[in-house]
Amino acid sequence: MTTRHTCMMIALCGLMAACASRSQEADAGAENSKAAVADSAAVSEKTDTAAVDAVTSATNVANSPTFNGLLMVAPDRMATVSTTMGGRIHSLRAMPGRAVARGEVVATLDDPAFVELQQTYLEAAAQLEYLEAEYRRQQALGTHVAASQHTVQQSKAEYLAMKSRAEAAATRLHALGVSPQSVREGGIKPYLPIKAPIGGHITRLEANLGKYIEAGSSICDIVDQRQPLVQLTVYEKDIHLMQVGGKVGFRVNGMGKKTFRAVIVSIDQSVDKSDYSVKVYARVEGGHPTFRPGMYVRAKLIQNS
Numbered sequence: 001m002t003t004r005h006t007c008m009m010i011a012l013c014g015l016m017a018a019c020a021s022r023s024q025e026a027d028a029g030a031e032n033s034k035a036a037v038a039d040s041a042a043v044s045e046k047t048d049t050a051a052v053d054a055v056t057s058a059t060n061v062a063n064s065p066t067f068n069g070l071l072m073v074a075p076d077r078m079a080t081v082s083t084t085m086g087g088r089i090h091s092l093r094a095m096p097g098r099a100v101a102r103g104e105v106v107a108t109l110d111d112p113a114f115v116e117l118q119q120t121y122l123e124a125a126a127q128l129e130y131l132e133a134e135y136r137r138q139q140a141l142g143t144h145v146a147a148s149q150h151t152v153q154q155s156k157a158e159y160l161a162m163k164s165r166a167e168a169a170a171t172r173l174h175a176l177g178v179s180p181q182s183v184r185e186g187g188i189k190p191y192l193p194i195k196a197p198i199g200g201h202i203t204r205l206e207a208n209l210g211k212y213i214e215a216g217s218s219i220c221d222i223v224d225q226r227q228p229l230v231q232l233t234v235y236e237k238d239i240h241l242m243q244v245g246g247k248v249g250f251r252v253n254g255m256g257k258k259t260f261r262a263v264i265v266s267i268d269q270s271v272d273k274s275d276y277s278v279k280v281y282a283r284v285e286g287g288h289p290t291f292r293p294g295m296y297v298r299a300k301l302i303q304n305s
Contacts, residue, residue, distance in 0.1 A: 064301040069232035071295040077224040079197045086215040087111030102199040108191040121169035135159040200224035232280045250299035
């Protein structure tokens with residue numbers, strides 16, 4: 001074998017060895033890549049799980065589903081401002097979002113019927129005082145046979161009739177939120193004051209200056225948001241997870257990852273036939289000034305602690 005052939009053989013062997021080495025490196029790289037992908041998937045799975053659990057902190061009930069719902073206020077924390085007497089809006093001290101105290105005047109109503117009612121009450125109260133004194137006098141005379149029983153009975157009937165009239169007028173004034181005593185002491189008022197039945201914030205304002213309001217019509221609503229509720233939609237397959245006193249953690253749409261807590265206080269007994277769901281109500285612990293009725297929430301059950 002010549003020197004040239006020997007060199008060619010050596011070169012060929014070296015080339016084959018280099019190819020084998022590169023093949024082994026490629027196989028090792030592929031194995032490392034698969035391992036990296038698997039590790040990444042595992043990390044991703046852990047991260048996703050943590051993100052889901054983070055909806056309500058680390059105290060989630062195992063395998064608890066997520067419930068959608070809305071923020072709301074209890075019925076006894078919302079009031080409609082209206083009046084049992086119709087009239088024209090004379091003044092208005094209401095603005096959507098404005099805070100008002102219980103008993104604060106939010107509007108005044110101009111209606112001649114209100115003036116007539118006060119007049120009726122004052123006249124009846126004045127005549128009642130006279131008729132009561134006359135009835136007592138006739139009773140005293142009747143005991144000495146100085147007056148007939150017919151006169152006594154007639155005096156009694158007139159007194160009781162006027163008393164009934166005065167009480168009816170006083171009751172109507174009370175229904176309008178006006179004290180009969182204030183009418184006796186301060187005289188006839190030209191405008192009917194409309195007062196806030198509860199303290200809170202004004203919403204759904206439906207009145208303006210000069211507008212005629214029918215009796216019973218709404219002027220505005222007042223919402224007291226100090227103790228908000230969460231209304232959750234729970235499907236029938238998950239109803240067994242709900243119980244009064246149980247706790248839920250929830251996040252509010254638009255408020256980032258901040259988590260709030262609420263305690264279940266009521267579970268509706270009727271099932272919505274459209275989607276076979278039940279409404280569950282939970283009272284929020286603490287609340288937040290940003291909360292507004294109707295805000296969307298997502299919640300999960302958490303362990304009692």
